[in-house]
Amino acid sequence: MSDGVVQILVAVAFAAVAAGLAIRLRLGLGREIVVAAVRAVVQLALVGAVIAAVFRFPALSVAFVAAMVVASALTAGSRLRGLRRPRLGAAVAIAPPALVATGVLVLTGAFDATPRAIVPTAGILLGGAMAAATLTGRRMLEGVRDELDAIETRLALGDDVRTALAPVLRTAVVTGLVPAIDQTRSVGLVTLPGTFVGLVLGGASPAEAARTQLVVLLALLLVELVAALLMAEAVSRAATAPGERVVPPPPDGRPRRG
Amino acid sequence: MEPRSAVGLTARDVRLRRDGRLVLDGARLTLLPGTVTALVAPSGAGKSTLLRCLNRLTRADSGTVRLAGRDVATIDPRELRRRVALVVQTPTMLPGTVAENVAYALPRATPGDVEAALRAADLPPAFADRDAAGLSGGERARVAVARALARAPEVLLLDEPTAALDADSAAVIGRTLRRLAEGGLAVCLAVHDLPFARGVADRVVGLDDRELPV
Numbered sequence: 415m416s417d418g419v420v421q422i423l424v425a426v427a428f429a430a431v432a433a434g435l436a437i438r439l440r441l442g443l444g445r446e447i448v449v450a451a452v453r454a455v456v457q458l459a460l461v462g463a464v465i466a467a468v469f470r471f472p473a474l475s476v477a478f479v480a481a482m483v484v485a486s487a488l489t490a491g492s493r494l495r496g497l498r499r500p501r502l503g504a505a506v507a508i509a510p511p512a513l514v515a516t517g518v519l520v521l522t523g524a525f526d527a528t529p530r531a532i533v534p535t536a537g538i539l540l541g542g543a544m545a546a547a548t549l550t551g552r553r554m555l556e557g558v559r560d561e562l563d564a565i566e567t568r569l570a571l572g573d574d575v576r577t578a579l580a581p582v583l584r585t586a587v588v589t590g591l592v593p594a595i596d597q598t599r600s601v602g603l604v605t606l607p608g609t610f611v612g613l614v615l616g617g618a619s620p621a622e623a624a625r626t627q628l629v630v631l632l633a634l635l636l637v638e639l640v641a642a643l644l645m646a647e648a649v650s651r652a653a654t655a656p657g658e659r660v661v662p663p664p665p666d667g668r669p670r671r672g
Numbered sequence: 673m674e675p676r677s678a679v680g681l682t683a684r685d686v687r688l689r690r691d692g693r694l695v696l697d698g699a700r701l702t703l704l705p706g707t708v709t710a711l712v713a714p715s716g717a718g719k720s721t722l723l724r725c726l727n728r729l730t731r732a733d734s735g736t737v738r739l740a741g742r743d744v745a746t747i748d749p750r751e752l753r754r755r756v757a758l759v760v761q762t763p764t765m766l767p768g769t770v771a772e773n774v775a776y777a778l779p780r781a782t783p784g785d786v787e788a789a790l791r792a793a794d795l796p797p798a799f800a801d802r803d804a805a806g807l808s809g810g811e812r813a814r815v816a817v818a819r820a821l822a823r824a825p826e827v828l829l830l831d832e833p834t835a836a837l838d839a840d841s842a843a844v845i846g847r848t849l850r851r852l853a854e855g856g857l858a859v860c861l862a863v864h865d866l867p868f869a870r871g872v873a874d875r876v877v878g879l880d881d882r883e884l885p886v
């Protein structure tokens with residue numbers, strides 16, 4: 415058997431054992447594990463083929479990055495019902511910081527201006543921005559609903575909406591940044607992140623892999639912070655009504671009144 | 673044409689529909705300086721909603737609210753809410769001490785100002801350093817009054833100020849409100865408890881601003 419076939423068989427065996435265990439223990443997870451594994455097989459096969467094409471025709475990388483932007487906006491948007499235009503709000507929070515950071519990394523020469531560098535970098539930064547924006551947005555939507563009494567107390571004492579929402583916004587942004595900060599400070603101690611593992615498995619020297627990983631991790635800190643702030647701003651605006659009033663967005667995103 | 677009062681606060685023909693239901697159907701209210709007005713109506717009649725319309729925490733569909741003769745829609749909400757202070761039924765204490773609550777959003781307030789506001793709400797100065805999170809219901813109610821008074825309002829609105837209080841605490845609040853009105857403040861309390869209203873208020877009115885028969 416070729417190396418490739420062995421790899422896939424071993425991987426599938428892991429998922430099969432996980433599914434079997436879940437079914438045996440009646441966790442109600444068996445189906446989900448199988449579906450997730452099958453999706454991974456199909457998605458990675460497709461992505462491998464597409465990326466091969468992108469490497470052959472560099473112009474395709476623009477389309478590929480655009481598709482990642484759309485996918486991240488759709489994914490985050492589905493978790494942010496309550497905003498009137500959740501997918502647009504997510505795209506505005508996610509894409510600018512991730513794409514600008516990718517551009518800076520390439521233009522400064524930190525990373526090569528090749529599809530081989532640009533596509534995965536944009537992917538990692540978009541993924542991080544998506545996670546931070548989703549967490550922040552959800553926490554802030556909850557915060558506006560759960561802490562409406564405190565928010566209205568501040569308004570009644572003469573605050574403007576921005577000041578009245580500030581504590582909720584701060585909590586939401588902090589929540590959104592926790593994974594990025596934890597991942598950064600525990601790197602190498604608790605986890606070996608994907609970039610490092612991938613580069614080493616692919617034959618890069620450990621020093622080279624570590625440097626690349628460092629660039630990605632530190633860039634993610636800023637990208638995720640900006641994405642979280644942009645998302646918090648979107649929720650603030652959605653919760654603000656004329657006349658310095660706060661009206662929590664309804665969970666299902668229907669238009670509301672105050 | 674009705675004469676426009678150049679003092680106090682007036683609400684005329686306030687209408688508000690919510691989920692297809694008329695919550696306020698032409699509500700009226702007149703609050704004069706130096707007067708305690710009790711707004712008495714059954715639970716669910718719209719008292720809390722009307723009070724929120726007076727300081728624009730809620731936007732009415734139609735009607736006019738005037739403060740010292742001026743349409744409140746033309747007053748900056750931040751200014752309006754300092755001039756028309758609202759103490760809600762279950763006041764929320766902000767994080768921090770009582771003093772921090774009283775001086776909230778008042779960067780120039782001195783410890784003396786805080787003490788004066790506490791005194792006006794019949795609280796001893798020693799209260800200033802207490803953690804606001806650890807107060808009893810009656811203490812919260814009075815701190816909320818002190819917090820409102822620290823803004824030197826022209827109108828003080830209280831929503832069911834005695835709802836969660838025992839008779840003694842309610843009596844203290846009642847005396848506080850009378851004294852504040854005697855100092856020139858326009859005081860309005862929304863209550864469903866008629867005997868308490870009669871004991872404290874100069875005027876006892878319904879949501880149409882008409883005095884209730886004795």
Ligand SMILES: Nc1ncnc2c1ncn2[C@@H]1O[C@H](COP(=O)(O)OP(=O)(O)O)[C@@H](O)[C@H]1O
Nearest residue numbers: 690691695713714715716717718719720721722
């Ligand atoms: N935010 C809201 N959304 C929908 N209905 C509300 C809201 N607030 C109050 N109501 C309804 O409006 C009516 C009046 O409520 P409220 O002003 O609290 O009356 P009261 O203070 O006299 O008891 C009630 O039927 C209440 O259910």
Ligand SMILES: [Mg+2]
Nearest residue numbers: 719720831832
């Ligand atoms: Mg009420």
